[in-house]
Every structure is written in C-alpha cells, then in structure tokens.
Amino acid sequence: MGALHEGHLALVREAKRRASFVVVTIFVNPTQFGPSEDLAHYPRDLASDLVKASAAGASAVFAPDASEMYLDGDETRVRVGALAVPLCGQYRPGHFEGVATILAKLFVLGGDAVALFGRKDYQQLAVVRRMVTDLFLPVEVVGHPIVRESDGLAMSSRNAYLSPEERSRARALPSGLEAAHRLFADGERDADILRSAARAELEKVAASIDYVEVADPSRLAPYGHGRVGARALLAMAARVGTTRLIDNMVLGEEPPPSGVASGGRRGEEPSGRDRAS
Amino acid sequence: MGALHEGHLALVREAKRRASFVVVTIFVNPTQFGPSEDLAHYPRDLASDLVKASAAGASAVFAPDASEMYLDGDETRVRVGALAVPLCGQYRPGHFEGVATILAKLFVLGGDAVALFGRKDYQQLAVVRRMVTDLFLPVEVVGHPIVRESDGLAMSSRNAYLSPEERSRARALPSGLEAAHRLFADGERDADILRSAARAELEKVAASIDYVEVADPSRLAPYGHGRVGARALLAMAARVGTTRLIDNMVLGEEPPPSGVASGGRRGEEPSGRDRAS
Numbered sequence: 001m002g003a004l005h006e007g008h009l010a011l012v013r014e015a016k017r018r019a020s021f022v023v024v025t026i027f028v029n030p031t032q033f034g035p036s037e038d039l040a041h042y043p044r045d046l047a048s049d050l051v052k053a054s055a056a057g058a059s060a061v062f063a064p065d066a067s068e069m070y071l072d073g074d075e076t077r078v079r080v081g082a083l084a085v086p087l088c089g090q091y092r093p094g095h096f097e098g099v100a101t102i103l104a105k106l107f108v109l110g111g112d113a114v115a116l117f118g119r120k121d122y123q124q125l126a127v128v129r130r131m132v133t134d135l136f137l138p139v140e141v142v143g144h145p146i147v148r149e150s151d152g153l154a155m156s157s158r159n160a161y162l163s164p165e166e167r168s169r170a171r172a173l174p175s176g177l178e179a180a181h182r183l184f185a186d187g188e189r190d191a192d193i194l195r196s197a198a199r200a201e202l203e204k205v206a207a208s209i210d211y212v213e214v215a216d217p218s219r220l221a222p223y224g225h226g227r228v229g230a231r232a233l234l235a236m237a238a239r240v241g242t243t244r245l246i247d248n249m250v251l252g253e254e255p256p257p258s259g260v261a262s263g264g265r266r267g268e269e270p271s272g273r274d275r276a277s
Numbered sequence: 278m279g280a281l282h283e284g285h286l287a288l289v290r291e292a293k294r295r296a297s298f299v300v301v302t303i304f305v306n307p308t309q310f311g312p313s314e315d316l317a318h319y320p321r322d323l324a325s326d327l328v329k330a331s332a333a334g335a336s337a338v339f340a341p342d343a344s345e346m347y348l349d350g351d352e353t354r355v356r357v358g359a360l361a362v363p364l365c366g367q368y369r370p371g372h373f374e375g376v377a378t379i380l381a382k383l384f385v386l387g388g389d390a391v392a393l394f395g396r397k398d399y400q401q402l403a404v405v406r407r408m409v410t411d412l413f414l415p416v417e418v419v420g421h422p423i424v425r426e427s428d429g430l431a432m433s434s435r436n437a438y439l440s441p442e443e444r445s446r447a448r449a450l451p452s453g454l455e456a457a458h459r460l461f462a463d464g465e466r467d468a469d470i471l472r473s474a475a476r477a478e479l480e481k482v483a484a485s486i487d488y489v490e491v492a493d494p495s496r497l498a499p500y501g502h503g504r505v506g507a508r509a510l511l512a513m514a515a516r517v518g519t520t521r522l523i524d525n526m527v528l529g530e531e532p533p534p535s536g537v538a539s540g541g542r543r544g545e546e547p548s549g550r551d552r553a554s
Contacts, residue, residue, distance in 0.1 A: 081352030
C-alpha cells in the first residue's frame, strides 16, 4: 500500500534475489478498509516510494488508480472462509475479502510469479496462500520475517501516525511477544498463561486491545484454554491512541522481537521458503 | 456438466470454428448445487460424452474429480454481486457463487481462451462475463443461442428426468415465451402484461412457477410494473413434476422459440460475438 519503509524494501531486495524482474505494487486498496477506517488519510507518498523502490532493486512500480482495479460496474469478490474468521477477521469485517480480491486481480494480471509478503500481516499471508492454492494461481507465495525498529517495534506505515509519547508506548507490543516467548522457552504451554503475559504488557501502557490470541500457526484457530502445540502463533492487535497496530510471532519457531533470548538471529535472511504454509 | 446434448455440441462446433484447440470441460460442480438439489442423481454418462465430444470436434475433454478441483482444505469462493441476486439467485442461494468459483478455477488453469456458454443459462452468462471483466481473466466469453427441440423446448440435461406426460407439459415454457413475444412484436411494452401472458401458459399445465420475470437484459434488474425498454429479457423457471426447467429470450432481439413470427431464423449461427454483454 505504499508509504514504503524498510520492511517493504526488505521484500524488494529478497525478490531481487529470487527473480530478474521485480514489480512493486503500490495500491491503497479501498475494498479492504472498513467504513470507519483510515482509507482517506492512509499515508501516501508515491514520489518518495518510487525513489526507494528503485534503489532497492525494483524493475517497475505498478501504481494503478482505484478505477483501474475496480472497473465501472465491478462487483466480483473473492473470499476465503475459515482462515479469515478469527483474529483480525473479528474486528475488520470484509477486510480479508478486500485483500483476497485485489490480490486475485494482481496475480491474474501478473502471471507466473513469486510473490513476497511480510509476516507482520500473518493472517493475510495465510489467506493469500490458501487463495493461491485453491484458485490454482501460478504464484509462489513467500513470507518474509518481520522487520523491526531497533527497539523491536514492527515496521508499519501506520507508525507514522504515532506521537512521540505513543511511539514509546507502542513498544508494549513487542514486549508482550517477548514476555510470552520467555515463558514458552521455559516450557510453559498453557494458552491462558501465555496470552495473559502478553496482554499484561499492553495493559501497562493502557493500549486499547482488540485481541491477544494464541492460535494454531497453520489454521489460525485459537487454542482456547488448553495447551498449545510445539509451535504456536501469538498474535495481537491494539490501539495506541487512535492508531491500530498489529504484531505476532510464532512461538517455538522464531526468535523474539529484540533477539535477546535467541542469540541475535534478528534480521537474519530467511534460508528458503518460510515454514508458515 | 456433461450428459451432453445437441446444445452442448453446438458449443463445441462453434468453438472449433473459433480456435484450433478445443477443450470440453465436464464437471458436475458440487458447490453450485443446494442441499436439496439434484447433485447426487444429476445425469452422468462420461463414456458417451467422450464419443460425442470427439465427434463434434473436441481436442480434449477435461473431466476432473471434485477432489482435484476442490483441494483438501479448500475454502476460497468467488462471488458476483447484484447480477447474482434476482431471477434464479432468489431461488438457488449460493448457486452463482459455486458457478463463479469453478469457472474462475477453470479459467486460471486454461489461460488465454475463448469460452462458449449457452444462453439458456442467461444469468450464468451475465455472471461469468462480469467475473472475467472484474478479475482481468484473459478469456473472451461468447454466448451461443439456445438450441431447442423441434417443438421449441430448450435442450437441457434435466429434460431426461421428464416422463412423457411431463415432457408434453414442458412445452408450456417456450409457449410462454412465444405468447409474450407476440405481444411485444405488436407493440406491447407493459411489463405486467408481458409477464402475465407468459405466466398464463405455465399455469395452463399446472407447472409450479419459481418466477416469470421481465428484466433489463444487461443488469438483470426486473422492470417491476413499468414499461420495458427496446430490448427486454423474459426469463422463467418452473417445475414440471419435480424437474426444474428454465428458459428465456430477449424480446426485441431474438426470434421466438419456434421461429413462427420471425421468418425462420431459429438455428441460425450467430454472426459474431453475441450482444448479451
């Protein structure tokens, strides 16, 4: 959606390693925004994006108008079922239908391709993988590790909305992941305890929590009150001030956001296709 | 969906005139059948279909299993909005979503193509055109005139369900089209009068009517109680015995089913792309 940051540019550089021709799509997709969401004032800076994309290795930027992607009379939508229901699906009705629809269009236009997505939008990545599989689209979907600021905050175009005070409080999201990671690393497998540890960090800074959930990493089904598996997705969405932020990690698979407990794997390039599929 | 009849074979022959490589897809698509519909006993005769398709000029027949078109865990669906709502959409919830989904899959697999559809399933044709346009699929959709039995009954695999007595009563569907056509040809433009004339023919044989509707041929919106335009879709669905039959014609554009009032254009090949888009 543009307003490119280092997380996006890491995707461009990884794409360049995988393919000779790299297209960056920049499109603030209206169908994935709810009526009360931030479509109108979503950060946009195409001139700056073109410079950044080019410097990172993009061969082309595809930045269509909404009227080019949604033709006059457009009324076709693509939806993915169960994967779009939990987590953000509960709080953003229609969001993943908008995402699946625009990506189906882009994939049809793009033809055979490798497509890179950041793992910050973990549920989006799962939805896209499912859609590509189900519709037989000739696309290899690759997830890229989350790129973070030095204090662990996941990079996001929406971080630009944060005041300095909010920016400081936003650190609670990766802190929540770290708290749960420490417990998990010590052998804790109770879903309630892992969730509560992450939630407590958000509550410390009075973030308005949409959800903090522990879920199956493949099916995204929340674990409820039982024990989690050897890998467990910890995912959260919360508002700091009016800015909605999301973050996640796969416990048992990934290093924590600040890399403290992992021996510094943060920032390492993925060794191949990621394992989220 | 197989159980090939002359209507299907006319599509194969027309395809052969338009392309060097013609694929016939034969797939009784489970997602387009409602829970109380005839999926289980829909007519199937693949051995006979292969012989007929080959004789009509097919280069290949694609007849996958349901598990090949709907992979394990499949949950992606394609839906078209307003065009799928009226007419059969009112009586077959989910039907056009199943149609759009399977055709999106087939079109992605098929790549650049011309795709032929019979105009008997007029609403299906409109839905497919819209989906192809909206998703930028590289497919030219061509509608083919309805192929009819000598007494005017539209050919359909479901005609095989009819007893001899029901087969005779089923003639009421094209009779209804003819009645409305005669009025239209004499200048009648009142939607209620046109609808009633067609409906009366169905009532004569005690058919159980789902709908008889006069609608805009492009948007499929029913005309209600007003005056129709220079072209008007007359569409109907009715049960004769337990067999659901559909039929339609575009008043002001097409000859009536038996060709009586038109100087015998019935059976004529289309002169180019049809005008239903």
